[in-house]
Amino acid sequence: MSNPHDRHMTRPSSAPPRAVPTLPVLAEAASDTAMPRLPTTVVSSWKGGVWKTCLSASIAERLAFAGMDVLYLVTDDQLDARRRLGVSESDPDVARVQRGSGTVTVVGLAGPHAIDVLYRSGPARFGRFDTIIVDTPPVKKGGALPGVLLLAPTDGDDASANLIRMLRATPANSEIVLVRIERVPKAEWARDAGTIGEASNRAESIAYLPDPLPRTNEVREALGRGQSIWTLPRRGATLDLLRGVESLAGLAWSRARPEAALPALGVSSASSPHIHGWDDGA
Amino acid sequence: MLDPARARAEADAAERRGGGTLWRDGPVEWEAVSVGVVVQPEVVPVVDGAGARERPVIAAVPRRAPRPESQEVPTALLAAILARLEMAPAAASAGVPGWLMEAIGNPLCYDAAAPHRKDVCARVDPALYRRLQAMKERLGLRTTAGAWEYVLRAGLAAGERACAGA
Numbered sequence: 001m002s003n004p005h006d007r008h009m010t011r012p013s014s015a016p017p018r019a020v021p022t023l024p025v026l027a028e029a030a031s032d033t034a035m036p037r038l039p040t041t042v043v044s045s046w047k048g049g050v051w052k053t054c055l056s057a058s059i060a061e062r063l064a065f066a067g068m069d070v071l072y073l074v075t076d077d078q079l080d081a082r083r084r085l086g087v088s089e090s091d092p093d094v095a096r097v098q099r100g101s102g103t104v105t106v107v108g109l110a111g112p113h114a115i116d117v118l119y120r121s122g123p124a125r126f127g128r129f130d131t132i133i134v135d136t137p138p139v140k141k142g143g144a145l146p147g148v149l150l151l152a153p154t155d156g157d158d159a160s161a162n163l164i165r166m167l168r169a170t171p172a173n174s175e176i177v178l179v180r181i182e183r184v185p186k187a188e189w190a191r192d193a194g195t196i197g198e199a200s201n202r203a204e205s206i207a208y209l210p211d212p213l214p215r216t217n218e219v220r221e222a223l224g225r226g227q228s229i230w231t232l233p234r235r236g237a238t239l240d241l242l243r244g245v246e247s248l249a250g251l252a253w254s255r256a257r258p259e260a261a262l263p264a265l266g267v268s269s270a271s272s273p274h275i276h277g278w279d280d281g282a
Numbered sequence: 283m284l285d286p287a288r289a290r291a292e293a294d295a296a297e298r299r300g301g302g303t304l305w306r307d308g309p310v311e312w313e314a315v316s317v318g319v320v321v322q323p324e325v326v327p328v329v330d331g332a333g334a335r336e337r338p339v340i341a342a343v344p345r346r347a348p349r350p351e352s353q354e355v356p357t358a359l360l361a362a363i364l365a366r367l368e369m370a371p372a373a374a375s376a377g378v379p380g381w382l383m384e385a386i387g388n389p390l391c392y393d394a395a396a397p398h399r400k401d402v403c404a405r406v407d408p409a410l411y412r413r414l415q416a417m418k419e420r421l422g423l424r425t426t427a428g429a430w431e432y433v434l435r436a437g438l439a440a441g442e443r444a445c446a447g448a
Contacts, residue, residue, distance in 0.1 A: 065327055077300055086325075089295030092318025093304055099325055105317060110305045126317055177340055190344050197343035207340045230327035247340065266329035 033173060035147035037122040038071070039255035042134040042174075043151045044142030046162040050153040050181050051215065055245060056135040057084035058229050059151075062249035064102030065230065066263045068130040068256065071123045072106040076137035079108045086226035094126055099228070100266075105129070111141075118145070131256040146171035149255055151248055153179040153213075160196060167200035176202060177251060179244070180212035183237075213244040230265065385439030386432060389421055393428025404430070 043056040053076070060072045074081040082088075085106055087095045096105040105126055109117065114134070117123050123132065136142030143150055143166035150170055154163050170176060178196060180189045193208035200206065214237040219229055229245070232238050246265070253262040303311045406414075418429035 061325075077305060079296060079299065086322055087320055089292045089299070091320050092316065093299060093302060094315060094317045095320045096317055097320050097322055097325075100327070108299070108304060110307070112307075113304060113310055116310075125312055125315075178343070190341075194344035203343060206343045208343050210341050228325045228327070231325060232328065234328055234330050251340065264329070265327050 033146070034119055034171075035173070036118045036132065036145075037120075038129060038132050039252075040118060040132040040134060040145070040148040041151065041252040041255065042136060042142070042145050042148045043153070044134075044136040044145075044166070045153050045159065046138055046140050046142065046166040047154070047159040048138040050138075050155045050159065051213075052138075052153060053080045053084055053135050054219070054223055054229070055151060055153060055179070055248065056133050057081050058245045059249045059252055060104045060106075060133040061085070061099050061228055061230055062245065062262075062265070063131060063133075063253060064099035064104045065265060066102065066249075066253065066267070067100065068102045068253070069128060070102065070104045071117075071126060071129040071132045072104050073114050073117065073132055073134045074106060074108040075111050075114045075142075076135055077108065077110075078137070081135050082106055082108070083226050084223055086228070096127075131252060133252065140166050140169060143167055143170045146173050148174050149251055150174050150176045151179055151251075152176060153181050154196075155181040160192070164196055164199045167196070167202055167206070170200075170202070172205070176200075176206045177248070178206060178208035179248065180209070181215060183212050183214045186210060186212070209244055209247060211240065211244055213241050216241060381443070382436060382439055386435050389423055389428055389432040392431055393423040393425050395425050395427070399427055 041056075041059065043052045043059070045052055056072070060070045063070050072081065072085075082091070082095065085095075085097050085104060087097065087106060094105060094107040096103050107126060117126075118132065118134070123129055134145070134148075140162070143152065152163060152167065154160060167176060178193050180192070184192075189208075189212050190210065193206075194203070197203035197206040197208075216237040218232060218238050219241055222229055222232055229238075229242065232242070234242060246262075250262040299305070303314055414429050414433065415426065417432075418426060421429070421432070423429050423432070
């Protein structure tokens with residue numbers, strides 16, 4: 001561990017060369033350069049109740065609607081993610097659901113097994129996938145996965161200190177996007193995002209979703225009964241939430257398919273366009 | 283309304299799952315794990331014209347104005363310089379070398395608030411900073427920046443002279 005005051009110190013030019021890095025330093029470097037076997041998006045915050053599972057499940061579904069086969073890794077043993085996808089407790093441990101022309105395969109795994117799937121043996125034992133979405137419990141290490149897109153939701157001041165501590169531990173090769181849950185003025189959120197970025201020492205590499213995402217009763221109730229939020233009427237605050245999740249899904253999409261934009265909802269990248277009013281029986 | 287039978291069944295199933303190979307420590311018995319396709323009614327998303335226009339929108343986090351550079355000033359050296367300079371303005375007659383007085387110049391000529399100055403945040407011992415402020419008062423300087431320049435001119439001249447002689 002380096003001396004925190006080192007950055008304030010001016011090193012004399014005649015200083016002797018630095019000692020060969022010790023093993024722990026090398027280990028940190030390796031962790032900072034590791035990449036998952038497939039493009040991976042992690043939703044994590046060191047706080048509960050910030051709609052991590054809502055975001056991760058909805059992003060996984062959105063990518064499937066666009067034609068992707070998504071592996072949805074859940075490392076939270078509450079396994080609410082299964083219910084969000086309409087998967088019951090009696091369904092198999094590794095459950096695959098169809099969404100449009102794509103699929104979401106949800107599997108709950110203890111942390112070490114998830115690391116094995118992400119970075120070592122890969123996900124092939126569960127099938128072939130385009131991308132991986134990871135839902136984490138509210139723990140600090142949720143933000144410590146290298147080489148991923150880290151979506152970090154927060155719902156206010158009381159969560160920010162823990163969020164900052166989590167982001168300080170996020171490897172440099174992971175991209176971070178801050179997401180504000182609960183409506184606040186955009187200017188206030190912009191200011192807070194800047195503060196979090198600077199306090200995390202990651203201002204250069206952190207982005208944020210400018211529009212706070214509202215929590216609506218309509219969405220909350222849909223989640224409770226395992227109904228996809230993408231089937232909700234697109235209106236009011238629900239539409240605002242859907243648009244925000246759409247943006248986040250677009251980021252997850254671009255990690256796997258940087259050459260093309262996320263197809264519009266109802267359009268699969270692998271099939272003919274979905275025609276509203278005809279394809280959905282409306 | 284909670285369905286008691288369903289609630290109990292779900293809790294039992296969750297406990298069984300939590301004790302399964304995917305959640306236990308140690309190697310996973312992968313042969314016991316298979317992928318099951320869940321048959322559900324088709325999930326049809328609601329689409330509208332806005333969907334086609336929605337594209338990823340994120341922004342870089344806003345940043346405050348660049349913070350001044352922060353540097354630890356070697357306080358021992360600074361203390362020594364201050365000790366010498368606190369003798370000013372009678373310094374010339376108090377044994378301060380001419381080359382040092384020349385390097386310092388007349389602080390009253392450069393103590394104005396000057397926009398060309400670079401903001402620097404110096405982390406120094408509080409007692410030392412109080413001495414700097416006291417010296418500013420004694421010399422009648424208009425700004426703390428002027429006092430810093432006074433000290434830095436002296437320190438740099440001494441340092442450069444020391445380096446040249448090394």
